[in-house]
Amino acid sequence: MRTTSGAAVIALRPTFAEFVLKMKRGAQVVYPKDLAMILLHGDVYPGASVLEAGAGSGALTMALLRAVGPEGRVVTYELREDFAALARANVEVFLGEVGVPLGHKLTENLEIKIGSVYEPVEETDVDRIVLDVPEPWRVLEGAGRALRPGGIFVAYLPTVLQVHSLVEALHEDPSWTLVSSFETLVRPWHVEGRSVRPEHRMVAHTGFITTARRILDPKFLPSLPDRPIMQGDPPIL
Numbered sequence: 001m002r003t004t005s006g007a008a009v010i011a012l013r014p015t016f017a018e019f020v021l022k023m024k025r026g027a028q029v030v031y032p033k034d035l036a037m038i039l040l041h042g043d044v045y046p047g048a049s050v051l052e053a054g055a056g057s058g059a060l061t062m063a064l065l066r067a068v069g070p071e072g073r074v075v076t077y078e079l080r081e082d083f084a085a086l087a088r089a090n091v092e093v094f095l096g097e098v099g100v101p102l103g104h105k106l107t108e109n110l111e112i113k114i115g116s117v118y119e120p121v122e123e124t125d126v127d128r129i130v131l132d133v134p135e136p137w138r139v140l141e142g143a144g145r146a147l148r149p150g151g152i153f154v155a156y157l158p159t160v161l162q163v164h165s166l167v168e169a170l171h172e173d174p175s176w177t178l179v180s181s182f183e184t185l186v187r188p189w190h191v192e193g194r195s196v197r198p199e200h201r202m203v204a205h206t207g208f209i210t211t212a213r214r215i216l217d218p219k220f221l222p223s224l225p226d227r228p229i230m231q232g233d234p235p236i237l
Helices: 016-022 032-041 059-068 081-095 160-172
Strands: 049-053 073-078 110-114 126-131 147-157 176-182 189-192 195-198 208-214
Touching (some): 059 110, 160 176
Parallel strands (some): 049 073, 073 110
Antiparallel strands (some): 147 208
16 A cells, blocks of 8 residues: 555554554553463463453453354453443454354354452353452452363462462462462564664563462362382272
């Protein structure tokens, strides 16, 4: 295309990472580098059922919808109706016309509910719980029970004090194991001719990601033998 002044431009559909940084927002968005790590370490896969809270501006919701695909489902809890409406609008803008096999729209797999995820929820046996809420430790006894055994819990938090409270709560509850917390730092590089160096600015801390696996309470599991297992012993079923 050419502008009225004659300059040549190329118009391309924005990538998801580009759209997230420029879309309309009410709440602060989850940045692309964290979205990628949430999907990977949360092991969000095609066909999964995901319980999310809160919707915010919809960046994380869109990432989850793209990951679960046409056979999956995302249910999002949001307290504020204005945030829920904005998230829905952003999802429709970016994913509403994105064709997948057979013309299915990913927005059809999204349900946004006005309510608190700190209370018990209707959903059961979900594969993943992904949270962007201030006090995720309050979810463990309520909505956390909606997660199937073996399912993965993911929480995104801005401060290390919140991470500490969450991790302590996870360790105190025998229904959770494999607790891990980390952050992701991204440093771009300037590469031009002989000038090869890190950029002067980088995307450093944005938030912390904590993951955990839900298991059956150990008191309901078969006990192990008191003596060491020897070769020739029958398998423990």
